[in-house]
Structures are given as structure tokens and as C-alpha cells.
Amino acid sequence: MKQESFTVEEATRAAERFCAYQERCHQDVERKLKKMGMIQDAIDQIIPHLLQHNFLNETRFAKVFAGGKFRIKKWGRVRIVRELKMRGLNKKTIDIGLAEIPEEQYRLTFDTLSRKRNNQLTETDKYKRRKKLADYLLYRGWESHLVYAKAKELIPDD
Incomplete structure (x- = not known):
């Protein structure tokens, strides 16, 4: 199968459409251009064009x-x-x-997510249950000090 080749102009238009569809980072665009078979010189020409015309930010x-x-x-x-x-x-x-994430909304979402997950757990041993809850929240990327405090709050030692 012959690989399709693109001119810099065609690749630029393709990259513009790629960026217009949804927000992209430099890495996404560079990966896309390399996949299209563009050489580094062409990529170095296209990315500044995208930045200048506000397709890439x-x-x-x-x-x-x-x-x-x-x-x-x-x-x-x-x-x-x-x-x-x-x-x-x-x-x-x-x-x-x-900074796009409001602090109050962040705390509320964390609380809601924690309670929802705790209610879904079927584990009866409180230590295993607490670990499962903490692991889930940590995997989702919540700060460890918040996670462990919430796990202790929702599943107390008695």
C-alpha cells in the first residue's frame, strides 16, 4: 500500500481542521503531522502558523x-x-x-463521589472497605490527605 503524501499546504489545512474540531496541545498536533508523514521542517513551519492564527493555544x-x-x-x-x-x-x-475548577465545586464533587462510591462497596470488613474507597479515589487523582480523611469519616473505627 502506497502511503499518501501531503504538501505543506494540505497538511496545514488538515491540522487546522484537526485543531478546530476540539482543543489540542502541541504534542497532539505534532503526533498527527508525523502520522501524516510530514518531516520535521514542515512540522516546524505548520505549528507556528497554527499558533499565529489561534488554532493552537x-x-x-x-x-x-x-x-x-x-x-x-x-x-x-x-x-x-x-x-x-x-x-x-x-x-x-x-x-x-x-484555576478553572472552583474550590467549592471541587470539594462538593469530592464529597458526592466519595459517598456514592462508599455506598456501592459491598465489603464488610471496615479496613478493607476503607482501602477500596481510598484506592478508588486516589486512582481518580484526588489528593491523598483529602482521601484518607474522607475514608476515615465515612468508615469510622467505631
């Missing part, structure tokens, strides 16, 4: 990503930060993204 990406993962997937800050770092975003951009 990492601050906007961080805000949308953090807000979406929090609201839809109920992820905590730890997981969101980890995912954004994996996408090559810097600390300042990540902090701007996290």
Missing part, C-alpha cells in the same frame, strides 16, 4: 482539559496535573488550567 487547551476532566470524569487535581504534564505543558499553563 495551550492555555486554552489546559483550561478546557482541566474543566472537562473534572466535570465529566470527576478527576481530581493530581490526575489532571499528571495528564497535562504528559502532554508537555509547563507548570504555569497547568496552574491556569486548574
